[in-house]
Amino acid sequence: MMNLDSWVSDMEFWYQSRKHDQVELLEPLILNPPQQVWGPTINTVQSKAIACWLDACLRVFESNRYHACDKAFQYLQLAYSKLQHVASNPLAETELKDWALKRLQHLIVLLLEFCNQNTPGDWQAQSHQLIEAHVHFMAANDHDMAERPEDRSQHQSRIVH
Structure with a gap:
């Protein structure tokens, strides 16, 4: 598996050199991101990586929404499930969870x-x-957020994207 810096460089290369209708080139990057994309800690590269990964999913969705509905839906579901994982990771930093x-x-x-x-x-x-699954997830996550001892308003956001 690729390291985070190389993966971000590949994403940057796509943004700089590709026409935005060439989303099929993003699919391997979306499906094979390095584990560090999901945290649990935040730094500048990780922050950029997770934002680029989500943007890539949304680009594949938009590109396929009218002619390949199932594929479009699958990429939205993939983004949703990965961000659920980030938001529910007990080791993830608060800002990362909030962002997710x-x-x-x-x-x-x-x-x-x-x-x-x-x-x-x-x-x-x-x-x-x-709807039902989202309500259950958010209710469970609101409970988890309320039990955190740290004061979230004291944190300075480090997610830059």
Whole structure:
């Protein structure tokens, strides 16, 4: 597996040299990120990496949303599940968890909009399952956040993206 610095360099190369409709080149980077992308500690490179990874998932989603619905949905689900993992990691720094939770809120809205814009039936059932799972996850995570002894307002944010 690639180290974090090399992975970020590859992502930067895509941003600098590719047309933004060439998202298929992002897929291997999305599917094979180094473990450090997910924390548990924050530094400048990790912060950039997780933001680029999420952006890449969203680019693949947007590129496929009208002609490959299942693939588009899978990339949103992948982003959602990875950020759930970050937000629920007991070893992750508070700022990283907070960042992930905020992005989860945006992703669930995007997932629900996507489901509602597609043909009713399976997508509507999927929408209901997403809502239920998200409510359960957030309720469990709110409980975990409330039990933390540190004062989160005292932390200076180190996530730069």
